[in-house]
Structures are given as structure tokens and as C-alpha cells.
Amino acid sequence: MKSSARYSRRQLAALVIATSLLSGCATDGSDGSGPGACPPVVEYSREFHARAAEELDLLLEGSAIAEMLNDYAVMREQARICTVAGW
Known part of the structure; x- marks a missing residue:
């Protein structure tokens, strides 16, 4: 048993x-809003980019935050390509 x-x-x-x-x-969903849809890409102003670059310069070389920001930049580019390609 x-x-x-x-x-x-x-x-x-x-x-x-x-x-x-x-x-x-x-x-x-058939409207393209489901998990297969492209994520939105937030647009930042030039001033915001400049401020972020200044803050990034203050971080220690090889910091975890700097590495995470590099990964985030790659993901943003992938999302941008996804949106342009219409996936």
C-alpha cells in the first residue's frame, strides 16, 4: 500500500x-500588456543625468552600486530595443 x-x-x-x-x-493579454510585453523605459532629463553622473563619481571604484547601475543600463537598452522592435 x-x-x-x-x-x-x-x-x-x-x-x-x-x-x-x-x-x-x-x-x-491580447492587448500586449501581459508578461511578454516590453517594459516601459523611464525618460530622465539632462539635468538628472548630470546629477547622477556626479553622484556616481563619488562612489568607490568597484562599488556594488556602480555595478548594479551598469546592469540597469543594459536592461534599459534591452527594453528600448524591445519597444522599437514592437515585441
């Missing part, structure tokens, strides 16, 4: 996983 109980749990786990994976496919 133990083996059949274990088998039922495995079946249940597989069903839960399959349902979860398949339900993720149905979340994209």
Missing part, C-alpha cells in the same frame, strides 16, 4: 507542476 500512496503523490506533484507551467502561458 505504501508504494501506491507514493505513486499517487508523484502523480499529484506532476499534475501540479504541469498545471503551473501551462497556466503561465495563458497570462499574456
Whole structure:
């Protein structure tokens, strides 16, 4: 009886996983606002860019924040390309 109980749990786990994976496919709205849509790119003024550059210069070389900002710049460029391409 133990083996059949274990088998039922495995079946249940597989069903839960399959349902979860398949339900993720149905979340994209037809209006393009779902998870597959391009994220918005916030526009900053020249003054804001200048202020951010000054603050970045004050950080220690190799700081975690500077590294995160580099990653953020890459993500912004990817979002911009996504928007232009109409994905």
C-alpha cells in the first residue's frame, strides 16, 4: 500500500507542476500588456543625468552600486530595443 500512496503523490506533484507551467502561458493579454510585453523605459532629463553622473563619481571604484547601475543600463537598452522592435 505504501508504494501506491507514493505513486499517487508523484502523480499529484506532476499534475501540479504541469498545471503551473501551462497556466503561465495563458497570462499574456491580447492587448500586449501581459508578461511578454516590453517594459516601459523611464525618460530622465539632462539635468538628472548630470546629477547622477556626479553622484556616481563619488562612489568607490568597484562599488556594488556602480555595478548594479551598469546592469540597469543594459536592461534599459534591452527594453528600448524591445519597444522599437514592437515585441
